[in-house]
């Protein structure tokens with residue numbers, strides 16, 4: 001479990017560039033570090049997050065009414081028309097942004113062991129990250145609620161485009177995406193991710209409000225936590241370092257800082 005740790009005192013009052021330098025130093029010295037990402041890392045790829053003021057999806061839909069497992073069972077047509085369609089429309093064309101790319105670079109250079117993500121967009125893998133734990137599932141596939149037959153996402157999208165809403169399996173059951181909806185149990189990747197986090201001495205959180213449970217308990221498992229996020233998070237009171245900046249800018253600056261050393265080697 002996380003130690004009660006007083007580093008926050010030492011990083012208070014630092015300016016932006018000093019914080020980046022501090023984070024680079026922690027990454028160099030960490031025995032094992034992982035990143036924990038949320039929807040905010042993908043906003044610069046054109047995918048809205050849930051809670052950013054003005055653009056967050058929560059301002060458009062009531063999640064429990066359209067994106068919960070209860071909503072899917074109660075009214076699958078509405079789930080697809082009002083909930084699923086919001087996601088899929090932005091996901092299809094999205095490409096990784098510099099923040100995803102720098103995380104893949106950090107893994108390649110040995111600064112990070114991998115990424116734990118709450119995102120379902122697959123952009124970490126697209127950017128080249130190799131060890132990725134998807135604690136809320138993914139949008140690559142779906143399965144029938146009745147017989148569990150597997151469908152790839154393109155087949156599901158084809159059904160929807162032909163007007164088959166909700167998409168139905170040959171057995172007549174409703175097909176659902178392999179994402180973790182409100183009310184679903186956590187997938188095996190969540191439990192694997194918690195085991196990975198317990199092995200780490202540094203966690204770099206970015207683009208997450210850290211209010212969605214139980215993913216927001218992962219920082220508690222790690223001794224030292226640094227946060228890069230535009231807005232406040234549910235863990236700011238305990239974080240060791242907080243950088244309120246766009247993920248892509250902060251990560252590009254972090255990469256430049258780490259490269260100074262790599263060039264000297």
Ligand code: NAD
Pocket residue numbers: 037038039040041042043044047048049050051052056118119120121122136206207208209210211212228229230231232233245246247248
């Ligand atoms: P959230 O919407 O609760 O919080 C996102 C946070 O990111 C906010 O605090 C915001 O200030 C910050 N942010 C926005 N743009 C940023 C940027 N460019 N750089 C740095 N920070 C930025 O998201 P969450 O904590 O991930 O929790 C919501 C849930 O939403 C997750 O479970 C996730 O599965 C789901 N979700 C995923 C996607 C996706 O896959 N891309 C998109 C929307 C929602």
